[in-house]
Amino acid sequence: MTNILVLGGGYTGITAAIRVARKTRAARVTLVNASPRVTERLRLHQTAAGERLADHALTDVVAGTGVEVVAGRVAGIDPDAHEVRLDGGRVLGYDKLIYALGTVTDASVPGVAEHAHVYDDYAAAVRLSRRLDELTGGTVVVAGGGLTGVETAAELAEARPHLRVVLLTRGRPGSMMGGSARAYMEAALERLGVEVRPGVEISKVLPDGVELGDGELVHSDATIWTTGTKGLPLATESGLRVDARGRIVVDPELRSVSHPDVYAVGDAAAITQKFGVMHGTCQGGIPSGLAAADSLAATLRGRTPKPFRFGYIHQPLSLGRKDAVIQFTRPDDSPRRWYLAGRAAIVYKETVSGSPIWTWKLLKRGLVPVWVFALTAGF
Template sequence: MNSTDTHKIVVLGAGYTGMIATTYLARDTRKMNVDITLVNPSPRFTERLRMHQVAAGQELAHFDIPTLLDGSGVNFRQAAATAIDTAARTVTLDDGATLHYDRLIYALGSATDTSLVPGATEHAWTLNDPRLAHRFSQRLTEIAADRGTVTVCGGGLTGIEAAAEIAEAHPDLTVTLVSATEPGAMMGDKARAHVNRVFDRLGVQRRVGVKVGKVLPDAVHLDTRDTLASDLTLWTTGVRVSPLAAQSGIATDEQGRIDTDPTLRSVSHPEIHAIGDAAVIRQAWGEVHGTCQTGVASAAHAVGVITRLLKGKKVKPFRIGYFHQPVSLGREDAVIQFTKADDTPTRWYLKGKAAVAYKESVSKTPPMAYKMSKVVKLPVKMTNGGRATRATQ
């Protein structure tokens, strides 16, 4: 890069992944002639790791993105990207503005997909938006007064956390978890057994090995032809991503995630760096999945790639190794399944109060990291292509 040229970098998305990329990039390019702009529709940072708490009626701390970025030199634009012109290297925003980029970090993340089952979009709630989660919590309070029913669809980590949180906060409700597989199927037997013990204690009913065929305003039809009464239905299964990349002619998979090379650059447009849930990221053991661990590690690696390219240095491929699956089970219990690098469970796990403290440290780390990363290197590092990256989230 010519020292007289300002290198413009635009980051799309200010979730966990986009915020890590932005704050790390600001820190690592402080002495370079770089202009960084972060684009996000909301000025508030959403703690996706805690949306089940909001849904259960808890108030979270308010994290203002401009405040988190204060002193970093980053330009924040409260807007949504509506188009990317890859030839001109511009991003069009919904406020009519156009941003030029030399490099683009695409971190638009993912959301729960309600389109696959009839009625889910119209009648089921999701945890995609904190405002919706808050309104869901208000409806919970209303139906709890009548000892109503709640159905949580999906037995993954989000579904488990939501079912436990709701049942603990509203013991008068009948909470049912519907899952095609055993809840926590990705965990080891002992960790999964602990989840079931907590569910029994909290009164969470389970319908396992069945799928939802249709969602109605006050019921859920199962593929077994059974019908569950459901005053509120929470949908936590299925993933969709923004169509922006595919609409802009960037190479994507069938889901719309950007196809990346080993350094996390777009295979069709190498000036675009895709990270987190928005990217197809492959490792020797398989394709990575969308978690905070993936997002943080991929963001850190993308920053390392960009700074090395700006310095004219060689870049190395991304490597990640998973090491835990932290799951809260209400405010009084949790389980942490420790894993191998490919996310398969080891025999080690943590439960009870120790797991609660562990999970809380994981959940509160990102906002703190955004502030600290402006002045100190944190232990999420770009891999040198050898040993697996060990993310801290």
């Protein structure tokens, strides 16, 4: 019996585990995750704003698939010995490994690790929510003008109107979007009272504020850091070949170029397509999890796996609970002319945010959602 170990119980890891268990009936599939619960990373800004979300146990999600769930934090990987060591000393052997541990916040700016709130896991979002609960007034600084930063600023401004929310960004917020969609987003932030300061660089995070590159001090009662991510040090320490951001470099079949018995997916992988290296989103994570499972299953059957193909279709952006904007894109993630806004965009965004849960239900029945075919066909 082939032992298949899947590391990481996020969107991508769960998808890969369910799919590979169904495609390799004679294999033993074990899913390892630090928490026994599913973390919906797409909704962590809602948790920070104080919203109570549905709770999903990993064992419930994979029930009926034959996947065994092991709760434990990965402490080390020995790809030559085909072993994974967990905190506490437990060692798990494997024949094939799917690495889906995602990324963590890039804390290279001084003070981020000590003084900023991040979205690395559910517990971090809860700590942020509790900190905001303590504030009867004051200023919250959100660093980063990408989708996560904008969603966070809008969510907090709507849910906690007694707080002053300041969005600091090196470029223009939502710079990846087209002009019309970005203008809609900017109007929504203004309506919500978010103070946007583009064109600034943070040189240091302090206990009670941030220091900008020109020396200006911006007071903050809570600083939220959303400026970028990097791979876990675990991959580098394990001897797997990684890129400059610590992501595992893979071949077109999503196998590690240095250790082919290791597959890497989602944010944790440096996956090259004809438009360049993919950036980490749920949009690409679930399809890559499916593709790695299919690639592994084909290899075990002695068949040649298909190269992974992918193209982006949208940039969904919530603007609190009462507004949203959806920028449709070309496969390389550059903006098209079309976008959705308002009520239609809210429905669209909630469908996207909820898609992992019903995707897993379909996978357990041997079905693949139509949206996955849209992302992986014809690019």
